[in-house]
Amino acid sequence: MKPILIKNSSSPNHSFSIEERISPHFSVPYHFHKEYELTAILKGQGSRFVGNNIRSFENTDMVLIGKNLPHHWHNDKDSDVPSDGVQAIILKFDSDFNGVRLFDLPENYQIRKLLDKAANGLRIYGDTFTKLVSLMQSLLTATGPDRISLLLKILQEIAVSEELEILSNDGYVPKTKDNESDRMNRVYEYIMTNYLGDISLAKAASVACMNEAAFCKYFKKRYTKTFIQVVNEIRISYACRELMKDDSNVTEVCYQSGFNTFSNFTKTFKKVTGTSPREYKTKLKKLGN
Known part of the structure; x- marks a missing residue:
């Protein structure tokens, strides 16, 4: 499956983006982008594609996705969609915050190692999932420096957690520079x-x-x-x-x-x-x- 490139842009007032999506179904196609992505599925079920990993998912699914790693959440049929739709919180950020390489600071070495692991996709579960959803919900309404501190807290929580599962295998290399047909x-x-x-x-x-x-x-x-x-x-x-x-x-x-x-x-x-x-x-x- 050949993913499409999606280009994201942040608000001029923000160095990264976070949004809550509530919709009838998962509508974003199989795609990739240059930003890291942390997606929390709060409501919905179907098949999850991350790199060459394919697994079923239900509510309480969360994945940290590395740069240019193809991914997609898919509803298999109409009956998989809750009557009030699907719900997700999606956080996207780059390693370069308008020229500031925040993750290269010595204090953030654990986060830097985490982002390297995210190249294969990381499923996050258990108590860590619960903590992160609460932090992501706070981040949805945060402003100013609180946004940066919450982002770092979210990533640090993942970095020190043992409730992680690597998804795509080491042999998988995304073909994101392939200019062939669709x-x-x-x-x-x-x-x-x-x-x-x-x-x-x-x-x-x-x-x-x-x-x-x-x-x-x-x-x-x-x-x-x-x-x-x-x-x-x-x-x-x-x-x-x-x-x-x-x-x-x-x-x-x-x-x-x-x-x-x-x-x-x-x-x-x-x-x-x-x-x-x-x-x-x-x-x-x-x-x-």
């Missing part, structure tokens, strides 16, 4: 429209205006995963959310997720999540009790 965006749309039903390598190659062999090479070079791996991970992301429902049936979820055989579903599910779908469902029930 063929991978067309492939992305094809995948997200059809992954629960009939989807084929031949059709994806056709959408990209390539033969199958060339397409496979092209796709893996840009995503470090095969076309089938990506489709299966999106399907498993969907299956995980379906299994969270109390009345869900593992066999039904298998076929609802686009798999034709239960054995392939189980094998793929375990490869992606490290556990079988039945074990996953059992663990969820225990957590709910």
